[in-house]
Amino acid sequence: MMNRLLPGLSRRSLCRELLAGVTLIAIAIPINIGYAQIAGLPPTAGLYALVLPTIVWVFLTSSRQLIASPDASAAALVAASVGGLAAAGSQNYATMALAQAIICGVLFLAMAVLKLGFLASFLSRPILIGFVAGLALDVFVSQVAKMLGVHIDSGNGFTEKLAQTFTGLGTLNPWSLMISSCAIAILLLGRRLLPVVPWALVVLVVATGAVAVTHADAAGVKVLGEVPAGPPVLTWPVIDWQHWLALVPSAIALTMVATAEGLLVSRSYGEKHRYPTNANRDLLAFGAANIAAGASGSFSVGASTSRTAAMDETGSRTQLPSLILAAGTILLLLFGTALLAEIPSPAIGAIVAVAVLPLFGLDEFRELWRLSRFEFWIGISCLVATVLVGAIAGIVVAFVLALVNLARRAASPAIDVLAEDDDPAASLLDGAPSGTVTAGGVIVVRMAAPLFFANGAVFANAVQHAIEAVGSDSVHHLVVDMEAITDVDVTGAGAFSGLRSWLSGERISLAFSRVRPGERIRLTRFDIIRDGDPVYDTNRAAVQSLRASANQTPEGSR
Structure with missing residues (x-):
């Protein structure tokens, strides 16, 4: 019975899977709070993504390991697209983020019904590396400003954020800088010395305790503030049809990136541990999870490569850790939101900044340079377009570059x-x-x-x-x-x-x-x-x- 509900689970592996679930709670909760802030949404939007969408994903996906959750690239895309339609933090902004997730869900379901999983292969690896690196760079600049205590407009593009960060250095808060510097040192050194310890959770606990004891918030350190208690409530976004249509291009971009990354990661872990995966079933699961996210106060859900890798390192081979994560998040929302109020924003910025560092793809770009200079420059072009023109333009450039690369190869057959x-x-x-x-x-x-x-x-x-x-x-x-x-x-x-x-x-x-x-x-x-x-x-x-x-x-x- 246990194996039918959660393939791969056995009595022998139960203890290991439970421990992996506790580790996932420690990793996912602080990261999701940070991603919600990147997206311009309240912390609860990040926490709600760990409840109903996660449960729906677990029972529909073919993958035994892939973790479905908002990630840095999705958060940046939400901020870039919805930020052009409404002011970040407003009720209309949050409503459009929900609508965007639902559109993503419908697109995923359509792809599953039409068996279009093969389209994920259209975004070649160099293009995906460049696009994600561009989004990561945009996220990183936002978090640097947060770590310094410098205010910037999260709805601006990369160049505006970078300019605001430099011009705002005169308002740098030394307490924020000290908190973020200590947080980064703990995260980087701790991961190197004892990688099994959930250092993100350690940073949050220590930083929150320090702020509570020293009253650093009175000295200008921004804190998370009051987080509403209670589980997610089912709802439905009500916006006019023009806004629904305006959200379609960004939803297509979110869907394609999540499809390319999610199906690739799902297949690779399935091949690594010799269990079957089904691309179209995973698309169905992504679709249902995104509709669940839009109907429960969250935002677009994709594949979390970093958390999936972390669970693989713990020895987890089932979706039980995701269910434990959902249960732990519900308990936090019911009884522990008061603990979140004093979390300092510089600490969250440090956690997210360190989390997105691998997304810069430095090793991948180095490998592309060694193997194919042409594909290296395709990746760089996609990165530059994403950073300078915007995320939506970046995905358009990505598709154009994919067509150019395809035509170039086809025009020179052996x-x-x-x-x-x-x-x-x-x-x-x-x-x-x-x-x-x-x-x-x-x-x-x-x-x-x-x-x-x-x-x-x-x-x-x-x-x-x-x-x-x-x-x-x-x-x-x-x-x-x-x-x-x-x-x-x-x-x-x-x-x-x-x-x-x-x-x-x-x-x-x-x-x-x-x-x-x-x-x-x-x-x-x-x-x-x-x-x-x-x-x-x-x-x-x-x-x-x-x-x-x-x-x-x-x-x-x-």
Whole structure:
């Protein structure tokens, strides 16, 4: 019974999972309070995300480990998008954040129903690294201002926040600076010395106690303030339809980022620990969790990579820690909100700032530089666009860069001259120099890609250049290896028709080999293969047959 409700859970692992749940409470509660502040929402919005959305996620997801929760990138996107429609902290602002979460939920559900989980792969890793790094940089600047006690407008863009932070240094609060500096030292050194200790919780407890004892709030240290007690209440955002429509672009951005990151993390942990995952079921779970968030006073929910990694390190292999987190949060909301009132904002800023440091992706950018300079600059371009133009513009740039990268690769397919054993080689003749042809004037060419608008002309030109390189008088027959040509479009077919005309003018016959059975009808409909064109099972058979026909041709004729 236990294993059916929570796959992977057993009596032997129960104690370990319970301890992991306590650790998750210590990590998630302070972080979510910070993320709610980044989003421009009250602390309860971050806490409510740990209750109903978490419970819904646990019982719908296929992943045994992925933690669903608001994260830094989601919080930054909420602030950037909703902040342009309403003043942060206002009731209308909070209502639109709820509506945005519901739109995200509907989009997730639509993707699940239409089985569009594969779209997550459209955001390549360099693009995702750059986009998330840009959001992390924006979040980090906000937290630096909070740690210094400098007031900035959270609704502004990155450059405005950075300028306000520098110009506001004259108002720096030394007590805030001292609290945040000590908090950062504890977080970084503690994580290095005793990584199993929930240092974020330690920082909150120590900093809150210090503020209560020294009355640092009277010296200008900003504290969290009164947090309303009580569990989340089911509600529904009521806004006019123009605002619903205005929230759609940002909801699409939130959905795509959460989809790309969430499905990638879910699949990677499933493969690592050898349990099955289902992308479309996870999309369904994300959809239901976001609708639950919007209906219970929270904001958009995605995948928490850092918390998932933390639970993996504790040895957790089930969703029980998430249920314990939900139960612990309810108890806090019912009986412990008074403990939150004196939490100093500089300490929360330090916790969030340290939490987003891994999102800068320094190691990932270094690896991209080593492996592919082009993809490195794609990531950097996405980062710069996100930081300077905004999060929504950043996701648009991300999609444009993805299309550019895709078109660039598709427009430069590998085009090989093949040997008789079907392997790429310099020539069809053993030991012959590059560009020569077999006896009988046969040349075999293969393109390792579908034939479509981006590469049709490239293929036709490459074939012509290959023939001209050895002299068109020496080539009597061209064989096109069709094994890798899995699709064709109208533009690609037009380019091939031009190649056929050129071959006819040069009195070179055209034949095909290794045509995929399922593609032949489509290739015939597009006039790539015509009635009477020779079609062979292998390249060797094509070469031998065409050689034989050449030997039977009268001397001097072609």
